[in-house]
Amino acid sequence: MFCTGLPILEFGYREEEADVAVQSNVAGIAKPQTTKGKSSLFRQSMRRLLKNKLAVSGFVVVIFMFALCFIGPLFSPYTDNKINMAMMNKAPNMKHWLGTDALGRDILTRVMQAGRISLTVGLASMVLSVFIGALLGAIAGYYRGIADQIIMRIADLLLTVPxxxxxxxxxxxxxxxxxxxxYRMYIVMLMLSIVSWPGMARMVRGQMLSLREREFMQAAVVLGLRDRRKLFNHLLxxxxxxxxxxxxxxxxxxxxxxxxxxxFGLGVMPPTPTWGNMIDAANNMIDFQDRPWLWIPPGLSIFATVIAINxxxxxxRDVLDPKQKR
Known part of the structure; x- marks a missing residue:
């Protein structure tokens, strides 16, 4: 779940502005800042990304899964929890393209609805962990001292446990x-963000310690900028x-x-469908061997989505890594 070993990534827009200010105040030289360089860098990055066919294919799969899960249920004639005992455990057919489960519920509809839950949980926990990790890591790396010690000790404590x-x-x-x-879905989001933010905070802290020693930050000090402005306008x-x-x-x-x-029955609970608890529904050898349509669709959904996102x-990472630039 944690990402480590990423190189220092920077676009340098804020650095260039501060460097120009230093030149203007110290050497009396100022170069006008235009948006041409920014747009050119963006176009160059997009071209490099589009040349990576594997990354583009992953992006296409991700977009397809999001569209399928969030738009697909709107066109389904079934609901995710509508029980039809007359259609229980039916193999894939013209009416139910992926078959039905033990309660006669349409598997395709449930896979799409389950994807909504799983993708929402993943996105929400990511946003929360990035917000917490970036904020605490920035504070620790910029102010250092007691704030750094407290934040990093808490992060180390959480990182010691798998x-x-x-x-x-x-x-x-x-x-x-x-x-x-x-309410379990929201608690699961919080749980995932709790175990994710320490790695994010350590990475951001390392970047902040490096960036705060750069020339553009020395320029910000010379200009007398407040800490809040230096942190949110220049470093972050x-x-x-x-x-x-x-x-x-x-x-x-x-x-x-x-x-x-x-x-394992510790996350979002039925009848709310998720890809995980749909696989758990096929928890005996009969279902596993004779009714593969119960577990293969959600299993493939997890596999395809996670692999495509990674x-x-x-x-x-390759596009935003300046070491890869020619």
Whole structure:
């Protein structure tokens, strides 16, 4: 779930502005800043991304899965929880393209609806972990001192425990506390963000420690800018590429973790469908051997989505890595 080892990524827009200000104040030389360089860099990055056929194919699969899960149910004649005992455990046919489950519910509709839940959980937990990790990592790297010590010790404590066992502990507590089904999805989002933000915070902190020593930050000090402006206007914008890459890669890990929790009955509970608890429905050898349509569609959905997101994330990392530039 965590991403490590990424190189320093920077577009340098804020650095150029600060460097121009220093030249203007110290040497009396100023070069006008235009948007031509920015747009040219963006076009160059897009061309490099489009040349990576594997990354483009991953992006296409991701878009297809999102469209299928969020738009597909609108055109389905069935609902995800409509029971029809006369159609229980039917193999794929013209009316039910992927067959039906033990309660006669349409598998295709449930796979699409389950994808909504799984993708929403993955996206929401990613946004929350990026927000928490980036904010705390920026504070730790910029201010250092006691703030750095407290934040990093908490992060180290969470990182010492493998994420999956920690999620199992949280999931067991949810079952023990009998959290209502309607609220479990939001609790799962929070759980995934809790185990994800420490890695994000450590990466952002490392970037902040490096960037705060650069010339553009010395220019900001000379200009007498406030800490808040230096942090949010100069430092954080320069780690946006890093955040984009880490966020993309973390989505796949969050989806996979949610599916594992649901498979073991510790995440989102039935009747709300998720890809994980749909696979768990085929929990005996008869269903596994004789009714593969119960578990293959959600299993393939998890596999295709996670692999596609990771491939696209790798492509983004290559594009946003300045060491790869010619």
């Amino acid at each position: 994420s999956l066992p920690l999620l199992f502990i949280f999931g067991a507590l949810l079952s023990e506390w009998k959290i209502p089904t309607d 914008p320069n780690i946006v590429p890093l955040l984009i890459v880490m966020a993309t890669l973390n989505i796949g890990g969050a989806i996979l973790s949610e599916s594992v929790l649901s498979f 491939i696209f994330g790798d492509g983004l």
